[in-house]
Amino acid sequence: MCTVEKRGNLFILTITGDDEHRLSPSFIASILKALSKVKSEASPGSVLITTSHGKFFSNGFDLSWAQAAGSVSAAAERLHYMVQIFKPVVAELLSLPMPTIAAIAGHAAAAGFLLALSHDYMIMRSDRGVLYMSEVDLGLTLPDYFSALFKSKIGSSSVRRDLLLTGMKVKGESAVRMGIVESAHEGADGVMKAAVRLGEQLAERNWNGEPYAEIRKSLYPEISRLLGLPEKFFSISKL
């Protein structure tokens, strides 16, 4: 599950436990609840940092729960259900009225990678953990909003190809070189220190979160439309 802690202007959302942090219906619900809390307490200068305990940031959807349905068609239905209920998590992150940072202290695979990619900034470990889109290895197709987020967030078509069509497992330093993450640091502490440093720099700008969120949505019109995120036209709040 996850917890939310406030440290000055920083909201620290931590995915707790030493398991794979599989995105099951109950885990997805707990992330949504945490994001709703963060949004309700947002103020100018707020910043979200999402991190995790243990070896995994998140290893993607809970396929064991899907397969426990007892038949292929029932498993497909459960997988499809997770795809649907995860969409609001991505929508919440892309419309959150504050800068967001994923402090990726472990592996982020498939939907778990998408959870990290839904943040404005990603910071990884250099010594452990990979980014991995396993769908091609599993013989699963990509939901439309998965592909749209990759197209929105990762500019290089060859990097998108490597990630989505080869199932490349990308370690921290390579992820920096490929332009996927901002930086990579030794150990979970190193990642968190870097995320807090960046968060505090962003918080100092004391931005009004609503225009910030609108500008972010205007950067990613395709995924915003897919997620049903309306564009709000703003009055000039200050001239």
Ligand SMILES: CCCCCCCCCCCCC/C=C/C(=O)SCCNC(=O)CCNC(=O)[C@H](O)C(C)(C)COP(=O)(O)OP(=O)(O)OC[C@H]1O[C@@H](n2cnc3c(N)ncnc32)[C@H](O)[C@@H]1OP(=O)(O)O
């Ligand atoms: C069902 C029918 C059809 C359905 C149709 C309807 C629906 C249609 C739409 C379908 C939806 C598709 C979208 C799906 C999304 C999902 O989320 S599905 C779930 C996907 N999840 C997965 O597939 C899980 C993938 N994860 C893995 O494969 C592994 O967990 C891992 C991430 C690769 C990690 O493997 P693991 O063996 O646990 O790794 P480690 O032991 O940690 O590391 C291995 C060795 O590597 C070393 N290492 C790790 N990181 C680093 C590093 N950065 N630098 C150096 N070394 C590193 C590590 O030390 C290990 O070394 P050793 O210790 O020596 O072994």
